[in-house]
Amino acid sequence: MESESAFAEEGRRRAMSAFAVASPRLLSEAWGRFGDDADVTPVRGPEIGLVMLRGRIGGGGGPFNLGEASVTRATVRLSSGEVGHALVLGRDPQKARLAAMFDAAWQRPDWRERVEVEVVAPSLAAQEEADRKLAEETEATRVDFFTMVRGED
Amino acid sequence: MYIAVKGGEAAIRNAHRLLDDRRRSDRSVPALTLDQIVGQMALAVDRVMAEGSLYDQELAAMALRQARGDMIEAIFLLRAYRTTLPRFAAARPLDTFRMRIERRISAVYKDIPGGQLLGPTFDYTHRLIEPAMADDPPVDEPMRRLSEAENCPRVTDILGAEGLIEADGQAGSDGEPGDLTRDTLDFPISRDVRLQALARGDEGFLLALGYSTQRGYGRTHPFVGEIRIGLVDVEVELPEVGFPVGIGRIRVTECQMVNQFKGSAKEPPQFTRGYGLVFGQSERKAMAMSLVDRALRADEFDEERTAPAQDEEFVISHSDNVQATGFVEHLKLPHYVDFQAELDLVRRMRREQERPREETESVQEAAE
Structure with a gap:
């Protein structure tokens, strides 16, 4: 039972992180296929605020405050009862609202699979593609040292 | 008695209107877009975010545009926001270990994993x-x-595995x-x-202090690990x-930064460290920060504090360019009353200095 809830928690965590990095357009177009805005009641926000970002001394030691980042948070309730939350970097109230709506939609057993396929998967795929591009462009700047042999023995 | 002096309103209004005009400059030239600033002035945006201590590229770009490119003014705007x-x-x-790396160099190992x-x-x-x-x-x-997903271990962890460098700090100090x-x-x-103070500190100030340690004012013998x-x-x-x-x-x-080694009766000789972490792409600032971080740890290694870069109160009290500019620039605001008081004082002192001489002269005249 415990592992089952841990599994669900991991799934929701992965989904919420995917909503946060999704393009606003992906979210708004997907929502157009999902639900009606009339089914959504705002509970809190969207509101803009800050999150204090932290580093670690030496990279792995005790934490220190690095500086803040702007964020937007939102909480919504679907007419079917699910409450969704979102906290995303940046100042885009509409995106935070959509992310919260999808967090709520993901909790509906009859919608979860569709949210996974239509939103979570494409968002993560887009991120992976961006990561690969960055990694490959960086890889091309790798220094391949070779040793010059000078003179003859 | 306090007399308020008015009359600046219209001048200020017109000055701001003039500022708007000068900021926009030639109207036949297209205005800068935020995308242009974020994309093509990216490192300026990064600096404003780092020293403004707020990560938001779009806001930093707006601040830069509003400030006509004046970095410290833009940083001030971000702090105010x-x-x-x-x-x-x-x-x-x-977790910088799991960073998606865009650049990674070491000056101490050629063939680094x-x-x-x-x-x-x-x-x-x-x-x-x-x-x-x-x-x-x-x-x-x-x-x-094609990139193989290869781990980039930290250089300090490589040295750390051999026990040749001090650790990151107390484990579990969360x-x-x-x-x-x-x-x-x-x-x-x-x-x-x-x-935290260094991460938001002025790049120029920290650069100069880092440079001073290299020139001998609190030497720490640094290598870029x-x-x-x-x-x-x-x-x-x-x-x-x-x-x-x-x-x-x-x-x-x-x-x-990997710095000069230190040993004691209790511990064998090992390298010491300085650390820098900064918003955006800013390796000059990160390097300067790590030099100053190490210099400020003088007490930890029983080093004598002799140089400015080792003086914590001096460095931290003057590293913030918003505070610094506030106090320096306030000097241009009206100080009419303060100055009037000083002027009166100087005149009085002059009068008092002249009076005894007049008095002795008149006494002498009377005697004659």
């Missing part, structure tokens, strides 16, 4: 102004090369770090607060759901 917002939470510490990745660097350019910068010629797409935006600074301060630049995930524990979620990514620059 942040004071208007509530803080929702503190993120989990960024993970390799030397130059990334988009000014290094090895000729540093001559390119005529191409006068127009907009086509730019080639970057080269790409207490709440000090926050100079909320608590008043009470010197001496701890290293976490120092790093590693510089890495790239994207890191930001995770925040959401109380509503009870677990941490990713909220997006930011770009940071990290510098691990």
Whole structure:
């Protein structure tokens, strides 16, 4: 039972992180296929605020405050009862609202699979593609040292 | 008695209108867009975010545009903006080990696991102004090369595995770090607060102090163990759901400075360290920060504090360019009353200095 809830928690965590990095357009177009805005009641926000970002001394030691980042948070309730939350970097109230709506939609057993396929998967795929591009462009700047042999023995 | 002097209103209104005009300048030239500033003045945006202590590229671009490119004015604007917002939470510490790397170099190991990745660097350019910068010629797409997912261990971990360098700090020291935006600074301060101050400190000031340590004012014998630049995930524990979620990514620059070794009766000789972590792509700032961080740790290594860069109160009290500019620039605001008081004082002193001489002269005249 415990592992089952841990599994669900991991799934929701992965989904919420995917909503946060999704393009606003992906979210708004997907929502157009999902639900009606009339089914959504705002509970809190969207509101803009800050999150204090932290580093670690030496990279792995005790934490220190690095500086803040702007964020937007939102909480919504679907007419079917699910409450969704979102906290995303940046100042885009509409995106935070959509992310919260999808967090709520993901909790509906009859919608979860569709949210996974239509939103979570494409968002993560887009991120992976961006990561690969960055990694490959960086890889091309790798220094391949070779040793010059000078003179003859 | 206090007499308020009015009359500046119209002048101020017109001065601001003139500023708006000068900022926009020639109307036949298209206005800068925020995308242009974020994309093409990216390192200026990064600096404003770092020293403004607020990660938001679009806001930093707006601030730069409003400030006509004046960095410190833009940094001031960003700092002012942040004071208007509530803080929702503190993120989990960024994991720079899992960074999506865009640049990673080491000056101490040639064949370092993970390799030397130059990334988009000014290094090895000729540093001559390119005529191409006068127009907009086509730019080639970057080269790409298949990348094997290879771990980039930290250089300090490589040295650490052999016990040749001091560790990152006490393991499990996960207490709440000090926050100079909320608590008043009470010197001496701890290293976490120092790093917070340095991360938002003025690049020029820290660069000069770092340079001073190289020139002998608090020498620390530094090597760049590693510089890495790239994207890191930001995770925040959401109380509503009870677990941490990713909220997006930011770009940071990290510098691990490896410094002169130190041994004692208790510990065998090992290298010491300085650390730098900065918003955006800013390796000069990260390097300067790590030099100053190490210099400020003088007491930890029983080093005599003789140089400015080792003086914590001096460095931390003067590293913030918003505070510095506030106090320096306030001098141009009207000080009419203060100055009038000083003027009166000088006149009175002059009169008093002249009076005894007149008096002795008149006494002499009377005697004659």
